[in-house]
Structures are given as structure tokens and as C-alpha cells.
Amino acid sequence: MKAVRTILVAWVALLALLALTIAASFAPIGQVLPFVSYGIAIAKTAIVVWIFMEMRVRDGLQRIALATGFAWLAILLILVLADNLTRGWTP
């Protein structure tokens, strides 16, 4: 069945990304590591959301319903970090 195959392919991809994220944390990439780690996490999330949570077949309203939580979390994190990362700056 096509749906089963899709789920299994997604599962393999997720495990591959997991291996990648662990390996990357040992690679000598220094400051870039957080971006790589979270980039991979976002990719994994995209697979879970799009395929497992069936966002690919849901209507726009349901997609927005879930996306909004993440978007609003972004607002919180961006502005909180805007304060924290600029507190030490002197004019």
C-alpha cells in the first residue's frame, strides 16, 4: 500500500537524520553546530508533521492551526533572545 510505504520511508529518513545529528555534534564545526542541530530537528519535525500527522492531505485551516503554535513560539523566542543577546552591547 502506498501509504504504508510512505510511512516506512519517512521512518528510515528520520532515523538517518538522527544518526546525522549525533555525528554532527562531534564534528569540528564549532559555532555552526546549533544551526545544524536545529536545522536537522526542523527537518525531522517537517517529516513527522507532513507525513505522520497527515498535513499533506489536510486542509489549509488545519495546517494553520498547528503552524500557529510554532509561529507564536518563534515570536517569544526571537524577542526574548533580542533582549538577552543585546544586553551587553554598549552604544
Place this chain on the structure above:
Amino acid sequence: MTEALSHMNPRMSQEAIPNTMEERRSYLAEGHSLKSWLTTTDHKRIAILYLLSITFFFACGGVAAALIRLELLTPAPDLLTNDGYNRAFSLHGIIMVWFFLIPSIPTVFGNFLLPLMIGAKDLAFPRLNLASWYIFMIGGLATLATVVLGGVDTGWTFYTPFSSTYSNGAVFMAITAVFISGFSSILTGINFIVTVHKLRCPGMTWGRLPLFVWAHYATAIIFVLATPVLTVTLVLVALERVVGIGIFDPKLGGDPLLFQHLFWFYSHPAVYIMVLPAMGVVSELITNAAHKQIFGYWFVAGSAIAIAVIGFMVWGHHMFVSGQSPYASAIFSFLSIVVAVPSAIKVYNWTATLHKGDIVIDGPLLYALGFIGLFTVGGLTGLMLTMLPIDVHVTDTYFVVAHFHFIMVGGSVSAFFGALHFWWPKITGRLYNDLWARISAMLIFLGFVATFGPQFVLGYEGMPRRYHIYPAVFQPLNVMSSVGALVLAVGYLFPVLYLLRSLRYGKPAGPNPWGATGLEWTTPSPPPKDNFETVPVVDKQAYCYPVGGRDEQSRPRTQKAKAGE
């Protein structure tokens, strides 16, 4: 109408009116037992359960306010100790914010009217609605427990590290109360959003929704996105207090500002929860009073959404003097100025709606006008507070206290009373004495201005908030404020009396006593359990008042769905 009264015993006094036909077939007649009320899933009954609850909490918060204003009559600490005063204003804030203002209009009028206004039989999730009320009541019980345990002295804002480490009050119980009430908000928000999307009757497009519905939709979005952050923040404070985890404690490397960021991320949108429903009410009251189409429907609808969204990006204006980065402060200041624009748009549009309207001056209109005037003052002073230099001068003074009371009390509470009067005939099937309504509205307006107007001056001149010992030079204005509070209290009391009286002696209302547009006015007063006998079909815009004025009766907006369709 004589058939309706023909069952009356002719020897009974004509003064007290027994049930009308409508009342005997309405949602009120579906069971008279306590159990039928406590296990109801009817949104109308749940609205009344909420009305009783929030009235109780309003009285509790009012008692705390009375203590505060009594104490502040003199510059010396004669009524309360320092600790006692801290507990008084903390309880006043916690109860008024979470157990009165935030629920008030949405849970009473939102619950009652949303399905009616969109032509539905109930909300999307009726059992969840009842659960919301029970959760709210459990939170309320925890609040009462807080009072019994001696109260809390942290202010409603629970700033760390005082609340998390040093306070000796019942902080854990107070946090628990607010934590529990948050779930009630979240469930109500989910219910409203799904209802507006999925239960609109045929023909009820988004562009035909009453602005009350738009306002509650925007409010529901805030409920759902802001409250969870408060929930987790309170958990963190509780853990810090009970177990000492230290994330807000500077001695352990923690950051007290982290608490403020997380707290205000919720609490600033919370003030829009308190004002957006009131704005929705005002849109209904103004269009009906002027008997005229709203000016700029999409601007008013869109501004509600804009306020809900932008309102999430301004919270740092509560932290200008906290040690927050000045660069972040500048961003928050700018965004705070931006969020004032949609509010102003509403005020302009309401004014334009009144212009050349066929205005009838009754109780509901006076409450709506009170809202517009007092909200404008509150909003303008808010704009002043977005300016960093001004805020640095007046932060933590009575200027800020006056600002938010103008909006929350002058604005939202006035709108609540306006809604109560406007929809009272629909909810109860009875008319009230409008002369008393107009007297109360004026008393409330004058009492309010006398209470909070002087506080702008006090704050500007430097009287700090949350202090009960103050320099004697501030006393005259404080006395004026306390006397005003007495007038305000009397003004709030009158409606309780004459509205309750109307339940027995008020004239039967009929479906549409005001000649208003809106689906809620096409069904009997009070409505039957399923709201409409047949599913309404809508073919007109909202506020389609006849252009000729009140001489032409307002025709109902719907035609009943033809049988078999």
C-alpha cells in the same frame, strides 16, 4: 397579547407578572432542578452559571478595592499593616484580572450569544464548555483558599525572586488558582474558534458576521496562544518556590527577567482579552443606537485581528526599567505605538457610525459612550507610556494605575454593563426600567472619573503605586479618589437591584425590543433550547438597518429555511 395572560388568576396581583408563554417554552424552562443546571450543556445556561460566578468574584475584588480606597483616605497606615496592604492589592488584582475581567464578557455574553449570532444550535463542543466552567470554579475555590490562608503579598504580577524565594504569603495556592483557571480559558478559546469556523448557518459568510463575533474570535486566538505560556511560567515559579530550582534566582545564575518576559508574554495579550470583547459589544451597541450600518466594517473587523496579533509583540513595554536591553526596549516601544493604531481605528469608526445616525439615548448607549470616552483617555495615556522617557518617569506610579483602570474599568466594565442591559431582554425575556439604567450609567461614569482621574495627577507628581503610606501633600487627591470610588460602587449596585426586580415585574420583552439587526433578535426572548425553530438562512450584511430610520420597522435578517432543504 391577552391570550398570553389569560391563564392568570384574576385575583392575583397585576403587579407581579408570572411566566409568559415564551418563558415557559424557553431554555430556562428545561428543568428547574439544581442538577439540570449543574449538568447542562446548553451554552445559554452555562453563560448564566458564569454570570453568577463572575458577579461573586467581582464583589470579592470590590471588597479588596474598598479596603484599599479606605486605607488611602489618610497618608498614615491606620487601617492595614504594610503586609496587610500588600495582600489587599494583590488579592484585588488577582481576583479582578483572572476571575472577573478575563472571563466576564467572553464567558457570559460570548457563550450566550455566539451560537445565536451565527445561527447555530450550540457551541462546537458543549461538554467542553461545561468543563470550562467547572475548571474555572475549581480555580475560584483555590482563590478563596488563598484568602483563607491569609492571602499573598506579591502583587498580581508575582515578580521573582520575591514570589519565588522571599515571600511569606500563600504564593503556591495563589499560583495554583491562576494555573487552574488558565485551562478554563484555553478550552473556551478552542471552543469559540472551532465554532466560528464550523457552525455558521447557511449564508453566514465571514463578511456578514456581527463584529461581536469577530471580536470574540480574535479574543479566542489570544486565549489559546497566550495562556499556555502563563501556565508553564507558573509551574516554574512554583517549582522554584517549593524546590528551589533557581532559574529566576540571580544568586544561582538565574535571571529574574526571564520570569518577566514569560509572564508579560501572556499578560500583555491578556489585557487585549479584557478589551477586545468589550469592543465587540460596543460595535453592537453603537450600530443599534444609531440604527445605522457600521462605518468601515472590514476596518473594524480587521483591527480586532490586528490587535490580537500585534498585541503579542509588545510585552517588553512593561519592562522598560527592569534592566532589559535598551535595544529591545526600543523595539518594544515602536511596536507598542503600532498596536495603538487599530484601537484608534475602531474609535474613529464608531464615531463615524454615530454621525447622522437616528440616535436613541438609552442605557446601553450611555454605557457604550462611556466606553468610548474612557477607553480613549486610557488609550492615549497608554500611548504616552510607550515613550521611553515618559515611562521612566511615571513607571510604578499611580499614572500607570490610572491608565489601566481607565481601560479595564472605564472601558471593559462599562461595556459589560452595556451588554448586560442590551441583551438582558433576550436572556431573561424581561424589560427593565431604562430611567434607572441611564441614572446608573451616569453615576458610574462620574464616579469613575472622580476615582481615577485624580490618579493621573498623583502619578505624574510622583505617588508610587502599591504604597499605603504617602506624603501628606497627596491626600486631597486621594480623598477625592476614594469618594469617587464610593459613588462608583453605588452606581454598580443599582443595576443589580433593578435588573433583578425586572425578573418579576419587568414587561415581557418580545423577540426584538430594540428593533436591532442580528440573528439573536429573530428568535423568542428567552430563546428555546435549540435557539431557532428552523435553521436560519442569511442573505444580508450585518447591521442592515433600513435607510429611512426607525419609522420603518427593522425587518428580521433571515428567511427561514424552506422545509425539505
Place this chain on the structure above:
Amino acid sequence: MNEVRRLQPQFPTLARQRDADHFGMLIFLSTEVLIFGGIFAALFVLRAQHSAEYARSSTQMHYWLGGINTAVLLTSSAVVALMVEAVKAGAARLAKWLILGAIALGLAFVAIKFTEYALEYRDGVVPLLSPAHLHAGPDTLFMDLYFVATGLHALHVFGGLTLLGSLIWPFGRARRDTSAVFAGNAALYWHLVDVIWIFLYPTLYLAR
């Protein structure tokens, strides 16, 4: 069409009711994202203010156990996704076995988690209970947030397991609903629990 689900009077059609049920669940999941979001904010602030100590604390985490747990949870999500397909295809008994499989994996996650907690207790890095090797300050704060975050997550794992289990009893009927409303919603909740862990893992275990 099946008689497994009853049409509630406020909905005009079953299809609309199903849409509303999923829509409501997804909004609820957004609220869960924001609840955990507050904890992530605390973690990011800690990292921003004490980045060297944060990295040091993270390096000492048992990333292998965390990694295995991540794989366990990802697999359980795949199983749950298969379960929903089974319900849609009318294979209620197969769905039951898949649910049991997912529950087993979920319990394995919890078992591994508690093993980790036990190791941390033995290593002396548990605040309050066994802090012998904890440095005061950011190291303690890191472990505080680790326990709060993973503890809250574990609570949600239990919640998800309860929801999944309820599809066996007492709501076994729901597995015969080929529009998979309840099963779909329980699955959505489980997938979100997975997504939260997807972000917790690098945040806590891989911040070198």
C-alpha cells in the same frame, strides 16, 4: 457511512463534525507547543547567558541513551501512523496490535528515561536529591531544567499512552470508525509528543 459515531445536533453533517474534531485537536496541540516553548525559552536564555557552562553540562549527558530513546519514539510514531492507516482500511484488529506495539515502545521510552535518571542519581548530578558532583550555578540550573523538561515530557508520554490505550478500552469502538476521528486525534497527540522530544534531544544532549 458508519453508525460508530453519532452526529451531534449542533453539526449539520458528520463530515463537518469530523473536521471540527481534528481542527480542535490541532489548536490544542498548538497550546502544547507553547507550554513546552516556555521551557525552551528558559533553556535558550540559560545558554545565552552561560554558554560555556551550558555546553559543559550538556557534554556530560548520556547522549547514547537519549539517542536510543529518540529512535524509540520516532519508531513509535511510525507505528501509530500505520495504526491510523489500519483503522482507515477497516482493519480494527490489526490496529489494536499496532497500538499495543506503540504502547510497548512508549513504555520502553519511559523505562530508558528512568534508567537515565537512576544513572544521574548515581553520578551525583541530580539537584537536591544527589548533587555531590554538581557545580552550583548554571550547572545546577541546567540539570534543573533537564529534569523539568524531561519530566513534563514524560507526563505527556503517559498522557499519550493513556489516549492510545483508550482506543483498546473503553473506546474500542473508535477503531471501527473508518473516518478515524478519535484514532486520528490520539495519533496527532502522540506525534506532537515525538516532535517535542525531537527538539529536546539536541537542546539538552548535543549542545557541545
